[in-house]
Structures are given as C-alpha cells and as structure tokens.
Amino acid sequence: xxxxxxxxxxxxxxxxxxxxxxxxxxxxxxxxxxxxxxxxxxxxxxxxxxxxxxxxxxxxxxxxxxxxxxxxxxxxxxxxxxxxxxxxxxxxxxxxxxxxxxxxxxxxxxxxxxxxxxxxxxxxxxxxxxxxxxxxxxxxxxxxxxxxxxxxxxxxxxxxxxxxxxxxxxxxxxxxxxxxxxxxxxxxxxxxxxxxxxxxxxxxxxxxxxxxxxxxxxxxxxxxxxxxxxxxxxxxxxxxxxxxxxxxxxxxxxxxxxxxxxxxxxxxxxxxxxxxxxxxxxxxxxxxxxxxxxxxxxxxxxxxxxxxxxxxxxxxxxxxxxxxxxxxxxxxxxxxxxxxxxxxxxxxxxxxxxxxxxxxxxxxxxxxxxxxxxxxxxxxxxxxxxxxxxxxxxxxxxxxxxxxxxxxxxxxxxxxxxxxxxxxxxxxxxxxxxxxxxxxxxxxxxxxxxxxxxxxxxxxxxxxxxxxxxxxxxxxxxxxxxxx
Amino acid sequence: xxxxxxxxxxxxxxxxxxxxxxxxxxxxxxxxxxxxxxxxxxxxxxxxxxxxxxxxxxxxxxxxxxxxxxxxxxxxxxxxxxxxxxxxxxxxxxxxxxxxxxxxxxxxxxxxxxxxxxxxxxxxxxxxxxxxxxxxxxxxxxxxxxxxxxxxxxxxxxxxxxxxxxxxxxxxxxxxxxxxxxxxxxxxxxxxxxxxxxxxxxxxxxxxxxxxxxxxxxxxxxxxxxxxxxxxxxxxxxxxxxxxxxxxxxxxxxxxxxxxxxxxxxxxxxxxxxxxxxxxxxxxxxxxxxxxxxxxxxxxxxxxxxxxxxxxxxxxxxxxxxxxxxx
Numbered sequence: 001x002x003x004x005x006x007x008x009x010x011x012x013x014x015x016x017x018x019x020x021x022x023x024x025x026x027x028x029x030x031x032x033x034x035x036x037x038x039x040x041x042x043x044x045x046x047x048x049x050x051x052x053x054x055x056x057x058x059x060x061x062x063x064x065x066x067x068x069x070x071x072x073x074x075x076x077x078x079x080x081x082x083x084x085x086x087x088x089x090x091x092x093x094x095x096x097x098x099x100x101x102x103x104x105x106x107x108x109x110x111x112x113x114x115x116x117x118x119x120x121x122x123x124x125x126x127x128x129x130x131x132x133x134x135x136x137x138x139x140x141x142x143x144x145x146x147x148x149x150x151x152x153x154x155x156x157x158x159x160x161x162x163x164x165x166x167x168x169x170x171x172x173x174x175x176x177x178x179x180x181x182x183x184x185x186x187x188x189x190x191x192x193x194x195x196x197x198x199x200x201x202x203x204x205x206x207x208x209x210x211x212x213x214x215x216x217x218x219x220x221x222x223x224x225x226x227x228x229x230x231x232x233x234x235x236x237x238x239x240x241x242x243x244x245x246x247x248x249x250x251x252x253x254x255x256x257x258x259x260x261x262x263x264x265x266x267x268x269x270x271x272x273x274x275x276x277x278x279x280x281x282x283x284x285x286x287x288x289x290x291x292x293x294x295x296x297x298x299x300x301x302x303x304x305x306x307x308x309x310x311x312x313x314x315x316x317x318x319x320x321x322x323x324x325x326x327x328x329x330x331x332x333x334x335x336x337x338x339x340x341x342x343x344x345x346x347x348x349x350x351x352x353x354x355x356x357x358x359x360x361x362x363x364x365x366x367x368x369x370x371x372x373x374x375x376x377x378x379x380x381x382x383x384x385x386x387x388x389x390x391x392x393x394x395x396x397x398x399x400x401x402x403x404x405x406x407x408x409x410x411x412x413x414x415x416x417x418x419x420x421x422x423x424x425x426x427x428x429x430x431x432x433x434x435x436x437x438x439x440x441x442x443x444x445x446x447x448x449x450x451x452x453x454x455x456x457x458x459x460x461x462x463x464x465x466x467x468x469x470x471x472x473x474x475x476x477x478x479x480x481x482x483x484x
Numbered sequence: 485x486x487x488x489x490x491x492x493x494x495x496x497x498x499x500x501x502x503x504x505x506x507x508x509x510x511x512x513x514x515x516x517x518x519x520x521x522x523x524x525x526x527x528x529x530x531x532x533x534x535x536x537x538x539x540x541x542x543x544x545x546x547x548x549x550x551x552x553x554x555x556x557x558x559x560x561x562x563x564x565x566x567x568x569x570x571x572x573x574x575x576x577x578x579x580x581x582x583x584x585x586x587x588x589x590x591x592x593x594x595x596x597x598x599x600x601x602x603x604x605x606x607x608x609x610x611x612x613x614x615x616x617x618x619x620x621x622x623x624x625x626x627x628x629x630x631x632x633x634x635x636x637x638x639x640x641x642x643x644x645x646x647x648x649x650x651x652x653x654x655x656x657x658x659x660x661x662x663x664x665x666x667x668x669x670x671x672x673x674x675x676x677x678x679x680x681x682x683x684x685x686x687x688x689x690x691x692x693x694x695x696x697x698x699x700x701x702x703x704x705x706x707x708x709x710x711x712x713x714x715x716x717x718x719x720x721x722x723x724x725x726x727x728x729x730x731x732x733x734x735x736x737x738x739x740x741x742x743x744x745x746x747x748x749x750x751x752x753x754x755x756x757x758x759x760x761x762x763x764x765x766x767x768x769x770x771x772x773x774x775x776x777x778x779x780x781x782x783x784x785x786x787x788x789x790x791x792x793x794x795x796x797x798x799x800x801x802x803x804x805x806x807x808x809x810x811x
Contacts, residue, residue: 056498135492212498284804297805369491380492402498403491409504409560410602415752416502419699423804428752429796446803454496461502462602468494 047250049275050285052422054455056212056278056376058251062342063215063335068223070346071359073120075145077350078130078387079105080138084179085186086112091141097124100152102326104175105141114187114390115177118143119328119348121150133372133379133386140387143350155324161230166238169321176320177327177390182206182281182310183373185391188317191309192238194302200239202291202306205232205314207248207255208274208281211374214394216331217311219344221248221255224315225262229269231314234321235307236268243268245290251276278376279453283308285422297449312393327390334360336396338367353384353395367397368404376454409462417456417466423449427456431466434473439480442473450474504601508561510697514688515568515742521671521681525630526576530677532636533574533583538567540587548596562601566590569609572678572738573782574616577626577634586612606789607746610782627674647675648733649778652726668732679735689741701757702750702764703740707731709765710772717773730772739781740764749789756792756799763788 082088087110099105099118107115122145130140158164158172174189194200205228209217221228232244246263248256248271256271263269272290274280284295286308293304301307309317316327328349335342340361347356353370357363371378372392388395417427425446433442447470456466522530541563549556570586590612595604617624627647628634648663663673671681679685692698711727718725730736744750744764751760764784771780 054500056500288804294805297803299805367490369493369497371495371497375495375497377495378497379495380497381490382492383490396497398497405491405493406499406503410600412504412507412602412747413750413752414507414747415757418752418754418801424801425803426752426796426800445800449803449805452495458496458498459500459502461500461504461507463499463503465494467496471494 047273047275048289049277049280050289050422052420052424052455053277053279053285054420054458055276056458058276059212059335060215060218060251063213063333063344064218064252066215066219066342066344068216068219068331068344068346071348071351071356073145073147073149073348074351074355076125076352077120077143077145077348078140078352079116079119079143079350080130080132080140080387080389081106081116082132082138083116083185083349083389083391084114085184086110086114086190088139089113089116091127091139093124093127093141095124095127098122099124099143100150102155102324102328103152104154104177104326112187112190114179114189115175115326116141117177117326117328118152119350120145121148121152122146131383131386133381133389133392135379135382155326157324158321161234161237161321164234164237164321166240169234169238172320173317175326176316178313178316178320179327179390180310181312181316181327181330181390181393183377183391183393185389188309188313191302191307192235194307198302198305200302200305200307201241202287202293202304203232203235203239203241203244204286204290204306204308205244205246205311206281206283206286206308207246207252207259207311208286209252209311210249210276210278210280210282211376211378211394212278213335213396214333214374215335216333216344216393218252218255220311220315220331221252222258225255225258227315227318228259228311229262229266230322231309231316231318232269233266234317235309235314241268243270245270245272247272247274247281247286247290249274249276249280278455279422279451282422282451282453284451297446330388330390330392332356332388332392333394334396335394336367336371336398337402338363338365338397338399340364347388347392349390350387352387353381356388356395357384357397363397365399368400368402369398371396371398376458377452406463408464411462411464414461416459416461420455420459422453422455423451425449427466427470430473431456431464431469434469437473437476439473439477442470443477447473448477504562505560507697508565510692510695511565511742512561512568514692514697515565515572515678517684517687518572518678518681518738519568521684522572522576522677525671525680526628526677527631527634527636529634529636530571530576533576533578533580533677534568534571536580537571537574537583537587538564540584541567541570541591544588544591545596548592552596554600557601560601563591566595566608568678569607569743570612573609573613573676573735575624575627575675576677577628578623580637582616582620582623586616589615602748604748605792606786607743607749610743610786610789613782614786629674630672630680647778648673648729649772652729653772653778665728665732668729673733675733676735676738679738682732682737685737685741689737692741692745698741698745699757701754702744702761705758705761706740706744706764706768707736709762710736710768713766713769714773717769730769734772734779735781736768739768739785743782744785744788746789749792751792751795751799753796753799753801755801756795759795759799760788760792763791 087108089106100121126142129137132138178188180186287306370381545563590608594608594611714730715725715727767784768780
C-alpha cells in the first residue's frame with residue numbers, strides 16, 4: 001500500500017517538474033519574442049517592470065488631484081549660477097543692471113554647462129555666493145523683481161520643428177539653458193549630442209515619477225499633454241527617429257489615458273505602462289524595461305543607443321521652441337506631513353523655498369526635516385531660504401515623528417537589501433567594507449555601480465545607513481582615481 | 485516661521501516599518517502553532533521546558549551584556565526565538581536544568597563570544613543542541629509517546645519509545661509499529677517537543693513566507709533534496725525509498741523552515757541559498773541513511789552554517805550592466 005502511495009506521489013512530482021520546465025521554456029521564449037517584437041517596434045500590452053525594487057507608500061493622494069497653480073514671482077529672487085552638472089557659469093550682468101524676463105544673465109564657454117536666465121524683469125542687486133539646495137555656497141545673481149515681467153527681446157518663437165534642422169533644435173535647447181529637471185541636472189543639449197559612433201534609436205520620456213509624494217510630472221502630463229508630445233517629437237526629429245516612448249507607472253492611468261488620446265493623433269508615439277515600483281524611473285532600469293538593453297557598468301544610456309528625458313524637461317523644450325522662452329520656471333510639488341495645504345506649483349527659478357511653504361498655508365507644526373526632491377533620493381536642507389533651482393521637483397516638510405533617526409542595529413544578514421537592489425549588488429557587504437574603509441574590497445563588491453536609489457536603506461530592518469556608507473566609499477574611490 | 489534647526493541627513497528620508505524585533509516577533513508567531521502542538525501531544529512539561537529555555541536564553545543575554553557593560557538588547561526578541569528553537573529541539577523528558585545549560589551555551593558561547601546578534605557563525609539553538617547531545621546523549625534521546633503521563637517537575641524514567649526514524653533505521657531494539665503518514669503529519673509520534681507536528685510547522689512556515697520573513701529557496705531545496713535522495717537510495721535497492729516518510733519525520737520541516745533559514749548563519753545570495761538547501765539536504769540524507777545516527781538535520785545545518793561565508797563569496801550575483809557595450 002505504502003509503495004503505491006509513494007509511487008503516486010512521485011508520479012505527481014515528476015509531472016509537476018515537467019510542467020514547470022516546460023513553463024520555463026515558454027517563458028524564455030516569451031522574453032525572446034518580446035525583444036524581437038521590440039525590434040520590430042510592435043506595441044506591447046504587458047505591464048513592464050524590472051528586478052528588485054521596493055514598494056514604499058506613495059503618499060501622492062494629497063496632491064495628485066490638485067491642478068498646478070501659478071505662483072507669483074516674489075520680490076527678490078536668488079539665481080545660482082550652477083544649477084547643472086558641468087562648468088559653472090560666469091555672470092553676464094553686473095550689480096545695478098536692469099534685466100528683462102528671459103534674458104541670459106550667465107553662461108560658460110564650456111560645452112558641458114547650461115546658461116542661466118533671468119526669471120523676472122528687474123534689477124540686479126547683488127552677485128555673491130549664496131547657500132544652494134545642494135548644501136554648498138554657489139555664486140548667485142540676486143534680482144529685485146519690478147513686477148512688470150518685461151519680456152527680453154531675445155524671447156521670440158522659433159520655426160516649427162518640421163522646419164528646424166536637428167542642429168538648430170539642439171542649439172535652441174542649449175540657449176534655453178535646459179537641463180535634466182528630474183534632479184540630476186545634466187545639460188540636455190549634451191545628451192542630445194552623443195558621439196557620432198553612438199546611434200540613438202530609443203528616446204524615452206520618463207513619466208514614471210516613482211518617488212513617493214511627488215506629483216509634478218503627473219500633473220504636467222494631465223494638464224499639458226500636447227507639450228509633452230511636442231517635446232518628444234522634437235527629440236525624435238533630432239535623432240531622425242520614427243518612434244518614441246513615454247513611460248508611465250500604473251498608478252497614473254488617467255495620465256496614460258490622456259497621453260494615449262493625444263498620441264493617437266501622431267505617428268510612432270508609444271505610451272508604455274510600467275508597474276508601480278521604486279525605482280522604476282531610474283534611467284538604467286527604464287531602458288532595460290523598454291529597450292531590453294542593459295547600460296554597461298560605468299557606461300551611459302547612449303552606449304546602448306538610448307536617451308531618457310524627464311517630463312518637465314520635455315515640456316521646457318517645447319516652450320523653448322514654440323515661444324522662445326528659456327528655462328525660467330518649473331513645476332514643484334509641495335507636500336509632506338508638516339505642510340498644511342499640499343500643492344503643485346508652477347514656480348519661477350530662484351524663488352526661495354520659504355515663499356512656497358508660506359503659500360501652502362505654512363506648517364502644521366515645526367517641521368523637523370525639509371527635503372528637496374523625493375523622500376528616497378532628495379537632499380535634506382539646512383534652511384528654507386534657499387532658492388528653487390532647475391532640478392527642484394518637490395519640496396517636502398516632515399514632522400519630527402516621521403523622520404526620527406532610528407538607532408542602527410547590527411546587520412542580521414536578512415538579505416532584504418540584496419533582494420531590493422535594482423542593480424543586483426550586495427549592499428550589506430559593500431557597506432561593511434565601506435565602513436571599514438577597505439576601498440579595495442568595496443570596489444570589488446561593485447560600489448561604483450550603485451545608483452544610490454536608497455532601496456537597501458529603506459528595507460533594512462536594522463535601520464542601517466547602507467547608502468550613506470556606500471556613497472562615501474564611492475566618492476573616496478572616485479577621488480582616489482582622479483588623483484592617480 | 486522662524487528658521488529652526490532642521491535634521492540634515494543622507495537620503496533616503498523614509499524607512500520601512502520593519503525592524504529586527506518585528507521580524508523576530510513574526511518568527512515567534514510562526515513558531516506558536518508548533519508550540520501548541522507540542523503542548524497538546526506532550527503535556528504541561530513541554531510548556532515548562534520551553535519557558536525555562538526561553539527564560540535562560542534571555543537571562544543569559546542580559547547577564548552577559550550587563551557584565552560586559554554593553555547595551556542590553558533583550559528587547560529585540562532574538563533570545564526568545566533562540567530559546568524557543570532550543571526547547572523545540574529537546575525531548576520532553578529532559579531534566580529541567582538541561583535547557584538552562586543549553587540556553588546559556590547558545591547565547592553566551594555561540595552568540596555573544598562571537599560578537600552578539602548578527603555575528604554568530606552558527607545557529608545558536610542548534611549548536612547548543614549539538615553540545616547537549618554530545619554531553620548527555622542518554623537524556624537527549626529519551627523519547628515518550630504522545631499523551632503519555634509524565635511528571636511535571638521530577639525526573640522522567642521508565643520510557644520505552646523511539647522516534648519514527650529510529651524505528652525504521654532499526655537502531656533501537658524496540659518492537660514498535662511504524663507510525664502512519666497521518667500520524668506523522670499531525671505529529672502524534674515520538675520526538676522533540678517542536679518537531680513532530682508537520683501541519684503545525686507548515687502553518688507557521690506559510691505565515692513566514694507570506695510575511696516575506698523567509699523565502700522559498702532554502703526550505704524547498706532542502707526538503708526536495710532529502711526527498712529525492714531518500715527515494716533514490718532506498719533500503720530495498722535504487723528508487724524504492726520512502727521519501728514522504730523521510731520528509732515528514734524527524735526535524736526536517738522544523739529545520740528547513742525555521743533553522744536553515746536563520747538569517748545570520750545562512751547565505752544572502754539567491755544562488756547561495758539554493759546551494760545551502762541542497763547541501764543541507766545531501767548531508768541530512770547521508771547521515772540518515774548511512775550514518776550511525778537516525779537524525780541528521782541539525783548537523784547538516786551546522787555544517788552548512790560553517791560554509792556560509794565561502795558560499796556567499798563565490799555566488800556573488802551578476803550585477804546589472806555586466807554586459808559588453810553594444811557595438
């Protein structure tokens with residue numbers, strides 16, 4: 001009797017294994033099919049995602065339904081001369097000069113840099129180092145607003161993209177001072193001019209907005225979808241492409257709907273729906289998901305023929321072409337538990353944070369922490385008297401209860417950081433070597449590949465400062481390399 | 485709005501709710517069905533031994549940290565988990581001083597000597613069990629049948645029983661019927677306090693999997709390997725073994741879900757976890773089938789614990805972007 005049972009048990013077992021093996025091959029085939037389909041440029045129905053990542057509470061409900069409100073320019077604006085990666089700008093104006101709205105007030109001769117423009121008309125009252133949201137002091141032009149918004153004569157509409165040459169579009173983008181507005185601030189014209197041996201065939205507009213709390217990109221997609229599409233078409237024109245992608249997380253299906261309607265009037269624009277997961281909007285993960293290509297370690301998206309642009313960057317390109325207005329304003333989500341009335345604002349670059357918080361009804365209680373950007377990768381602020389810069393996607397104020405620094409416990413090797421790491425690294429070991437200052441071992445564990453998304457620190461049950469230590473090791477290794 | 489002092493710290497600025505103590509509490513919750521089953525089958529003495537074991541572990545941690553002037557960390561519940569697992573690995577007949585010695589050995593020698601939580605290279609409860617088994621083999625293998633009346637505090641003698649594995653192995657000269665599958669499944673068999681009831685353990689394991697405290701890799705590969713091995717190398721020739729019997733009996737389910745998955749002493753890489761499971765399975769099967777001892781789960785886990793750093797080192801996952809640049 002027992003032998004029959006066992007025989008049955010194993011018969012079943014073998015069958016299950018067989019089915020599993022078959023399923024595995026079918027699945028593999030699907031992946032291959034998918035990438036072939038991609039090559040042919042067909043539409044996918046599947047909701048795509050990447051390996052790893054985390055599911056923090058998105059906290060977007062406070063602002064996702066609130067239309068963008070145009071914030072009046074304040075009386076005094078602080079415009080830092082470095083709001084981008086690359087060479088800082090030299091001022092083109094001096095103290096006492098009158099400036100007009102949209103006037104270029106600083107630029108650099110270096111290629112990797114972006115000019116800065118006056119976001120109001122008025123008078124330059126000072127040019128001096130001021131505190132920047134990144135925590136350092138940066139030379140800034142302080143303008144007293146005359147309230148007239150007198151337009152500078154350089155601000156005039158360009159030809160339509162159908163009549164513009166790729167080179168002319170890149171020049172417009174450069175002159176408008178457009179940089180990556182998701183936070184990093186990489187000059188966009190540099191992205192648009194990859195070395196000639198790198199052929200770009202994937203242009204992706206990043207509407208994932210995977211950071212909790214932030215809804216600025218979401219609102220832009222809902223309110224000015226035509227600007228998003230026009231900007232994408234401009235970039236497609238730069239690279240001579242027939243196809244472009246807009247990637248949106250599943251939690252913004254209304255934006256998907258709106259953009260799909262607009263995209264249907266155009267040729268070759270695909271709206272890709274992504275699973276809601278952090279860091280879905282990380283450049284490398286996005287390219288992997290959409291193009292099926294992995295940006296090589298230490299490489300750039302252009303190495304796999306892709307470029308990724310933020311939503312607000314994309315609409316800035318549209319405005320630069322259509323109206324000639326350079327990048328002088330951006331959309332900022334003001335949220336967080338300490339903010340009385342969370343809002344989305346259209347803000348002039350150079351507006352102090354304080355103005356945005358005051359407009360939002362002030363604080364419900366003294367905030368313990370102010371963050372520029374999202375809660376996962378944003379920068380904690382010393383003061384609210386620093387200005388909104390081109391990369392300020394959000395301003396968050398948290399109460400003491402929420403941001404209490406918890407004591408670090410010992411690593412219990414639970415492996416949750418390993419499962420969460422979207423780069424497939426071993427954060428626990430990287431951090432352990434980083435803390436020991438063993439840079440050689442840290443490098444062996446690939447600290448340089450860390451994208452600092454913070455997923456490991458987020459999931460760590462011992463509340464260890466994993467990213468912090470890894471980031472320190474990264475910087476030390478890069479500094480060492482530069483020395484040699 | 486005056487400018488006050490803000491906290492300025494490195495991102496991320498939000499953290500998950502999960503903490504070490506919440507994970508340990510989850511493990512305790514997951515162990516409680518097995519605890520109830522143990523109490524049901526072996527009576528009040530099972531409860532008493534578990535309590536003594538837990539108290540000894542917590543006391544040992546407190547005393548050690550107090551004498552060494554280290555921060556007291558008994559509130560993280562990890563000593564309670566160790567205490568529970570230690571008691572689950574003992575027969576109900578052991579004298580009451582045994583869990584006390586076991587608890588102190590587990591916490592002070594295995595855990596604290598090596599740096600406390602997160603630094604022990606072996607599972608403390610299992611190491612303590614191995615230590616007790618080597619020191620008092622008689623007392624540690626004195627089994628009783630379920631529902632047998634045993635004294636609560638006194639010494640237990642006049643016991644004539646064996647575990648199912650010992651019976652089929654024939655190591656003990658007891659004429660006893662081999663219990664059926666259902667008895668094994670529900671736990672109405674001789675054995676350690678917490679290992680007999682497969683259903684209670686699986687219930688707890690399901691909870692741990694659901695809460696994502698553990699993942700499937702180690703337990704599934706461990707159990708599957710034991711099943712495969714014991715089936716292939718059966719008593720009556722190749723492919724005649726009774727795999728199901730081996731899976732349900734002994735400490736396999738307890739070990740696979742609750743002890744081989746111990747965070748500190750198991751690999752963190754996905755591939756490493758599979759290796760750990762298969763390694764444990766092979767060693768368990770070899771001990772059970774060819775060793776001089778009927779049960780091999782605890783030794784297999786201890787041996788693989790020692791290999792963990794090596795496994796982690798050689799199973800580093802392929803990082804994102806480990807590809808050639810497109811031509």
